[in-house]
Amino acid sequence: MSNATFVAPDLTTFxxxxxxxxxxxxxxxERVRAVLRCRVVAPDQWCRRCGCEGRVRGTVIRRLAHEPLGWRPTTLEVVVRRYKCSECGHVWRQDTSTAAAPRAKLTKRGLRWALEGIVVQHLSVARVAEALAVAWNTANDAVLAEGKRLLIDDPDRFDGVNVIGVDEHVWRHTSKGDKYVTVIxxxxxxxxxxxxxxxxDMVEGRSQAVFKDWLADRxxxxxxxxxxxAMDGFTGFKSAAAEELPDAVTVMDPFHVVRLAGDALEQTRRKVQQHIHARRGRKGDPLYSCRRTLLTGAGLLTGKQHARITGLFADERYVEVEVAWHLYQNVITAYREPDRGLGKFFLNxxxxxxxxxxPTGCTEARRLAATLTKRAGDVLAYxxxxxxxxxxxxxxxGRLEHLRGSALGFRNLKHYIARGLLECGGFRPQLHPQL
Structure with missing residues (x-):
């Protein structure tokens, strides 16, 4: 091997x-793991009480899970010397805090590997525990404790925040307890x-009071x-922001505005379908056949689709659908306009x-128009x-949904919030060389 980087393999460095x-x-x-026998480099024979030199009294083995090397988990058997002071009789052990925290079962390198696996590579705790050859609770408690120390309890975590977004999130799909949390x-x-x-942050509940109390605590x-x-159309978030952040500008983002318009169009289509046929849409029904075409932007319609829309609206029975469709298209056209000033002018x-x-009979369209008129300032602020x-x-x-799926659900909200902050809180283990 002409380009070898070393001749004698150094297991300590490797x-x-x-x-x-x-x-x-x-x-x-071993069949399921690799075991490395180690000793502590730094001597520690001086008494921590009187400063006199101690003598070796024996040794103990401290077993620590290390970062896996290859497909086998790696376990360190650290030989720790015990000393006894010849003057005061004090007994102590060699200091191994450089390798691992007191009473910890993972080395600092193993803990860093676990954090990177969960935060960066999005592994499950079960997968990390298996790779380290430790119990699930051991890996989970170690990762959460270190993540809490480095991120959740970091006093500078909220510094430099000038723009925030708020929305609700469904963290559980059962009827037991509050299933919503407010996500900031x-x-x-x-x-x-x-x-x-x-x-x-994530706060239990979804209401004006929840968001208002969170802002008041800052x-x-x-x-x-x-x-x-930035927020959706929920008026509770708007009211809380107006009370606690009077100088901030509230923005209703395009995603929710377009969704409101699309929902109004779909609700109108279904209502008219039931009114005319007294049943849900079936193959061959004009409204059912155009359901996807109606939600397509006018500028993206093919000739065939345009002809289908024109033929549909030629029937006076579908006037309500036509009104809702025009509202939906106006919203899309405004947001797709490259010139933001022109888009704002058109929508306003x-x-x-x-x-x-x-018309009065267009219930869904009038409801949408009332919402956009009431929140016009927030809509146009975008x-x-x-x-x-x-x-x-x-x-x-979406990332929180993936986290819950990989963990097969959560029963403890505090645990879910902590894992969510590690997953999406901007934490990167490589930025913390002290690990």
Whole structure:
């Protein structure tokens, strides 16, 4: 081998035991794991009470789970010397805090590997515990404790937040207890182009009081620094932000506005279908055949689809659907306009002039128009603040859904919040070299 990097393999360096203050003195390969016998490098023979030199009284073995090397879990058997002071009789052991915290069962390298596996590679706790050859509770408790120390209890975690997003999230799908939590996201890095969004906190419940209390718990200087709050159409979040963040601009993001318009169109289509046929749509029914075409932007319609829409609206029985369709298309057209100023002008013109003229019988369309008119300031604020969208909050909800699925559900909300903050809170183990 002409380009060998070393001649004599150094097990201590290869397994990165030197970072832990250990040196390898032996190895044993078992069927399900690799065992490394180690000793502590630094001497510790001086009494911690009187300072006199102690004498060796014996040794004990401390077993620690190390980062896995290959497909086998790696276990360290650390030989720890016991000393007894010849003067005061005090007995102590060699200090192994460089390798692992007191009473810990994972080395610091093993803990770092577990954090990277769960946070960066999105592994389950069961998979991490199996790779370390420890119990599930051991791996879970160690990761949560270290993550809490480094991220959740970090006093600087809320610094530099100027743009936030708020939304609800379903954390459990059972009837037992409150199934909703309020999710608060930091959108400042996205607005400034410095990085991805991150999860700030999750609070049990979904109401104006929940979000208001969370804001009230933040320092006054922090609340004064919040410039923009992105949210959906829930008026409770709007009221809480208006009370606690009076100087902040509330923005209703395009995702929820388009969804409101699409829901109004779908509800109108189903109502008219039931009114005409007294049943749900079937193959061959005009409204049922056009259900996907109706939700397609007018600028993306093919000639065949355009002809189908024109033929549908030629029938006076579908007037309500036509009104809701035009509202939906107006919203899409405004958001797809490259010139934000022109898009804002067009949507504002529709709200001010067209919405009040909607016929009385178009219940769903009038309800949508009333919502957009009431929240016109929040809807139009998006056009003046590019990069501010609650869509990233929905993306975070998706990551939380994946987390819950990989864990096969959570029963403890505090545990779920802690895992969620590690998963989406912007924590990166590589930024913490002290691990």
């Amino acid at each position: 397994c990165r035991l030197d970072e832990l203050g250990l040196v390898a003195v032996g190895q044993r390969l 996201i930091d959108l400042t890095p996205v607005r400034d182009g410095t990085g991805p969004s991150r999860l700030l 320092p006054q200087t922090w609340r004064e620094g919040v410039e923009i709050v 013109h529709q709200i001010q002039t067209q919405y009040p003229t909607i 056009f003046d603040r590019p990069g501010t969208s609650n869509g990233l909050t929905e993306a975070t909800n």
